[in-house]
Amino acid sequence: MTTCNVCSGTGSLATGRYESCYGCGGRGYGSSIDQACTACGGSGNSTREVRDVCFQCCGGGIVDDPTPPSTARSATRRSPSPAKSATKAPTASSGKTGKASSGRTDPSGTIGTIAVVAAIIAGVAAFSGGQPAAEAVGIALAVLIATNIVLFVAYHLLRIAFFALLAVAAGNILGFDWARELVRTLLG
Numbered sequence: 001m002t003t004c005n006v007c008s009g010t011g012s013l014a015t016g017r018y019e020s021c022y023g024c025g026g027r028g029y030g031s032s033i034d035q036a037c038t039a040c041g042g043s044g045n046s047t048r049e050v051r052d053v054c055f056q057c058c059g060g061g062i063v064d065d066p067t068p069p070s071t072a073r074s075a076t077r078r079s080p081s082p083a084k085s086a087t088k089a090p091t092a093s094s095g096k097t098g099k100a101s102s103g104r105t106d107p108s109g110t111i112g113t114i115a116v117v118a119a120i121i122a123g124v125a126a127f128s129g130g131q132p133a134a135e136a137v138g139i140a141l142a143v144l145i146a147t148n149i150v151l152f153v154a155y156h157l158l159r160i161a162f163f164a165l166l167a168v169a170a171g172n173i174l175g176f177d178w179a180r181e182l183v184r185t186l187l188g
């Protein structure tokens with residue numbers, strides 16, 4: 001905490017305006033209109049200046065130290081900014097987890113990337129190998145589609161194989177004959 005440099009710690013700021021004279025209520029004259037108010041000399045103003053609440057310290061006269069921006073002490077006064085970051089943090093993490101889970105369940109993104117890379121390599125290889133540009137693009141497109149299909153099928157075959165292995169393992173544990181037979185033939 002340091003003293004506010006805008007108001008010098010007073011918490012208020014001069015406005016240049018004055019409160020109305022208590023003697024005449026700000027009119028500047030007394031009982032008669034041609035008789036100047038004796039309290040204010042006819043100005044209508046009292047000697048009390050109107051003061052605004054300091055815009056920087058909100059009247060407290062002290063402000064947070066600017067050097068450490070995120071200390072525990074500043075949390076009370078700067079409640080909006082930690083709240084903002086707190087609301088931001090879950091959305092960022094949830095977005096991350098959402099992406100991760102979707103990547104785990106849906107491999108099309110990875111397959112697509114691999115296919116595009118393979119297509120580019122094939123296209124460039126065809127073009128530098130003396131093929132005309134149109135032909136090279138055609139080859140690249142063919143590779144793109146073929147890679148997509150092959151990877152997609154391979155992925156699902158792997159999944160099927162994985163679940164088949166699980167089923168065999170479970171069958172072995174549960175003592176199914178077919179599962180024991182399968183393992184015996186596979187292991188020789």
Ligand SMILES: [Zn+2]
Binds near residue numbers: 006010054055
């Ligand atoms: Zn101030």
Ligand SMILES: [Zn+2]
Binds near residue numbers: 022
């Ligand atoms: Zn007056």
